[in-house]
Amino acid sequence: MAWLIALLLLVIGPIVELWFILQVADVIGGWQTIGLLLVEGILGSWLIKRQGRSVIRRIDERLRASDLPTTELADGLLILIAGVLMLTPGFLTDIVGFALLFPPTRAIARVALLRRFTARMGQGFAFVSGPMFGGGARRPRADVFDATVRDTPPARRDTTPLGPGDRR
Numbered sequence: 830m831a832w833l834i835a836l837l838l839l840v841i842g843p844i845v846e847l848w849f850i851l852q853v854a855d856v857i858g859g860w861q862t863i864g865l866l867l868v869e870g871i872l873g874s875w876l877i878k879r880q881g882r883s884v885i886r887r888i889d890e891r892l893r894a895s896d897l898p899t900t901e902l903a904d905g906l907l908i909l910i911a912g913v914l915m916l917t918p919g920f921l922t923d924i925v926g927f928a929l930l931f932p933p934t935r936a937i938a939r940v941a942l943l944r945r946f947t948a949r950m951g952q953g954f955a956f957v958s959g960p961m962f963g964g965g966a967r968r969p970r971a972d973v974f975d976a977t978v979r980d981t982p983p984a985r986r987d988t989t990p991l992g993p994g995d996r997r
Contacts, residue, residue, distance in 0.1 A: 846919035853920060869923045873915035876930045880908050903939045903946075 854862040884905045891898035907929050914926035928934045 843919075846917075846921050849920050850918075866918055866920075866923075869920075870915065870918075873911075873923060873926055873930070876927075877908060877912045877915060880930055881905070881912075884908060899943070900939060903942050904935060907935050907938055907942065 850862060850866075853865070857865070884901055888898040888901045888905070891901060911926040911929035914922040914929070929938060
């Protein structure tokens with residue numbers, strides 16, 4: 830089912846995007862539409878750079894504090910997705926890209942993304958199924974052993990001096 834939706838988006842998405850660009854060009858003019866797309870691209874790349882540096886700084890701060898930067902890594906992934914959307918020409922993808930760059934709407938997407946990651950913990954993502962790609966039949970899990978570690982003092986060594994023919 831997910832593959833069908835992805836296929837429909839890949840086929841229908843560019844057609845809808847092109848139709849929307851043509852509608853905007855019909856209203857404001859061709860050159861103005863091209864200029865607007867360029868301005869959106871420049872503004873988007875500046876925002877992606879700014880937000881990306883901010884996320885990298887927050888990841889560094891969390892790592893220096895010996896914390897796992899979960900939300901920061903999710904933000905980084907969402908900014909990466911926003912960058913890909915901003916690079917594709919079109920108004921609809923730019924709107925979604927700008928929404929992912931805006932921190933309040935990115936927080937909503939981050940919650941959904943982290944919920945998805947949490948649901949897939951221990952299973953991984955299988956984008957392509959089949960035995961060649963790691964999908965298909967589930968591999969049995971390895972046995973888990975519960976162990977307790979005890980710190981024992983080292984064995985005492987005999988400190989008596991050795992004679993010329995003595996061996997230990």
